[in-house]
Amino acid sequence: MGRGRAPCCEKVGLNKGSWTPAEDMRLMAYIQKYGHGNWRALPKQAGLLRCGKSCRLRWINYLRPDIKRGNFSREEEDTIIKLHSLLGNKWSKIASCLPGRTDNEIKNVWNTHLKKRVSHKEEKSSSSSSSEQSNVKNCNVKLDNQFGESKNSSQEKIEIEIEFEPSVDMSCMLISDNDDIDGVHSNFAEDFDKVVVSSSSSTNSYSSSDYNTNQEDPLWRSIMDEEYYPLMLDDDNDHEKNNNNSTKTLGEEYSKNEDKSKEWLANLERELDLDLWENEGSLQCFNDPVSCYFQRTL
DNA sequence: AACTATTGCAACCGCCTCTGA
DNA sequence: ATCAGAGGCGGTTGCAATAGT
Numbered sequence: 001m002g003r004g005r006a007p008c009c010e011k012v013g014l015n016k017g018s019w020t021p022a023e024d025m026r027l028m029a030y031i032q033k034y035g036h037g038n039w040r041a042l043p044k045q046a047g048l049l050r051c052g053k054s055c056r057l058r059w060i061n062y063l064r065p066d067i068k069r070g071n072f073s074r075e076e077e078d079t080i081i082k083l084h085s086l087l088g089n090k091w092s093k094i095a096s097c098l099p100g101r102t103d104n105e106i107k108n109v110w111n112t113h114l115k116k117r118v119s120h121k122e123e124k125s126s127s128s129s130s131s132e133q134s135n136v137k138n139c140n141v142k143l144d145n146q147f148g149e150s151k152n153s154s155q156e157k158i159e160i161e162i163e164f165e166p167s168v169d170m171s172c173m174l175i176s177d178n179d180d181i182d183g184v185h186s187n188f189a190e191d192f193d194k195v196v197v198s199s200s201s202s203t204n205s206y207s208s209s210d211y212n213t214n215q216e217d218p219l220w221r222s223i224m225d226e227e228y229y230p231l232m233l234d235d236d237n238d239h240e241k242n243n244n245n246s247t248k249t250l251g252e253e254y255s256k257n258e259d260k261s262k263e264w265l266a267n268l269e270r271e272l273d274l275d276l277w278e279n280e281g282s283l284q285c286f287n288d289p290v291s292c293y294f295q296r297t298l
Numbered sequence: 299a300a301c302t303a304t305t306g307c308a309a310c311c312g313c314c315t316c317t318g319a
Numbered sequence: 320a321t322c323a324g325a326g327g328c329g330g331t332t333g334c335a336a337t338a339g340t
Contacts, residue, residue, distance in 0.1 A: 017309075018309080039326070057308090057309065061309085089330090092328060092329085108308085
């Protein structure tokens, strides 16, 4: 007895399993009004019989206003596949590149659909001598979490070494001193601290700050203008140019959408037949949605 | 129609990391 | 430097929906 880690909270008497619409409403209304400074204290303050972690998860994965619902687009799936090949099972990192999608959702999509698709594709490419060959001969991604002064440091060093076919007189090394790749940039090199490009005639090393000043260098341009980067991850060559939205981080999207959250909440209410807003519709009700809602349902 | 197998996804669990005292 | 509390993350589970027999 007494072995193992203590539970995150006292679970006796707490609800488990699926959330009811009433619980959702209570959580949303509370966060709408007070925010979520302390998840552990939140359920008690909001009058929810749930553990703080459960509330956090419910909010992040389902109730947050900026959640994008519906099936993943082909572009999103491709992005996940590419990022997964780069980062592995770093679902939160992948999610940070897909505004409105959660790590849990991405993990589920990967496990149920994309993993199979990728393995099929790999089988296909290894069994057939396809004529559609990438110019990339080899690509090694190295994640080194020993990097940094402290073992507690969250920093990881990421090195991507790209070896091209002999017909392409070039090799490339991308080095990032931390793993905070925080968006799908239109130019991926912004994420890396150092880029070393070699050809038979020269070897040049650039820092990310060189980007604007070295765009005239043809080798630099070859790498930086996404001429080769997509190839190393995907042979399909069906890369549509990312639109401006793709450069936004989740945080930016969130703050942008914050203003829409009230409208969204009202829509959800209607969806759940809890049409508080339409029936009550008053400012008073909006200011104290929790008590208003529960008064109405009592 | 009834049963079984498979799939998809929300939610949970427990470990890891961060942060502040 | 150490410790504890809280949040974050990734793996796993459980269950409802759907497909197949």
